[in-house]
Amino acid sequence: MHVLQRLFFGNYILSVALLSWLAAQICKTIINYILSGKFEAERMWGAGGMPSAHSALVCSMFMAAAKSQGVNSPIFAIAFILAAIVMYDAMGVRRETGEQAKVLNRMISDWLSEDEDAPAYLAQNGRKLKEKVGHTPFEVLSGALLGILIAVIVPAP
Template sequence: MVFIEEVSKNDVFIACITAWFIAQLLKVILTLIFNNQIDISRFVGSGGMPSSHSSIVTSLTTGVGIKRGYSSVEFAISLVLALIVMYDAAGVRRAVGKQAKILNTMIEDIHAHRKDVFNEKRLKELVGHTPVEVLAGALLGIIVANLMVR
């Protein structure tokens, strides 16, 4: 119980969770607005606008900067982590989504001629983020941390 009590007092951690929550909630809301459907799975799903990965790591980095200073080792560690996560979201994970889309099309084409070749489910295509989605998530994280961390 001491752990939970201590963590609940950690304003940097609370800011990170809040930034993640807002980003995921925005995904549900934007899906409703643009696709005219309520898709609760967007709340826990990866990919889409804004990047919750970016929001959580930039909230962490900003919070660490506010608490420990922007010249601290802790800030440097957090910033490097944030840059890796955001690069991965817009680079590697986005490429995986594009590959999944191509593979799904190929499997559908093969199924049209031979139904017994693959029994796999469709691959998830919405995995990574566009640079704009990463930037939006990053800005969200910075704003949340500046509002919540003292």
């Protein structure tokens, strides 16, 4: 951990947060491989999926702030509020965006297969909207617990 802390300017909070993000992304990639049977490198940096790397990052950040600065510090207050906003957004707006992408992808696919006069740009584009952008409450909770666990395990300076 000391090597990791030196990489990030000796900043304990930043080191713990980035370590938690990395752990969540690795877990997400492994879980996706187990469930789908195929390796998708995009899962290492992509949004959405189990566990939420965003939640892991912000929860480890507020726990590291609590350990190093105390719960009465302005840094802890800012980190806690940021964590609440990020997790709320992941379950709300970003999750709905993914649900809408699923519907639109299905509509476009159906349109292309049924209508010979469908706009050419739809058929030529061939790209689908990204559907994995948000999280279920369970994915957010799992990421939050992972981040908190890592922050608790990694000793403060």
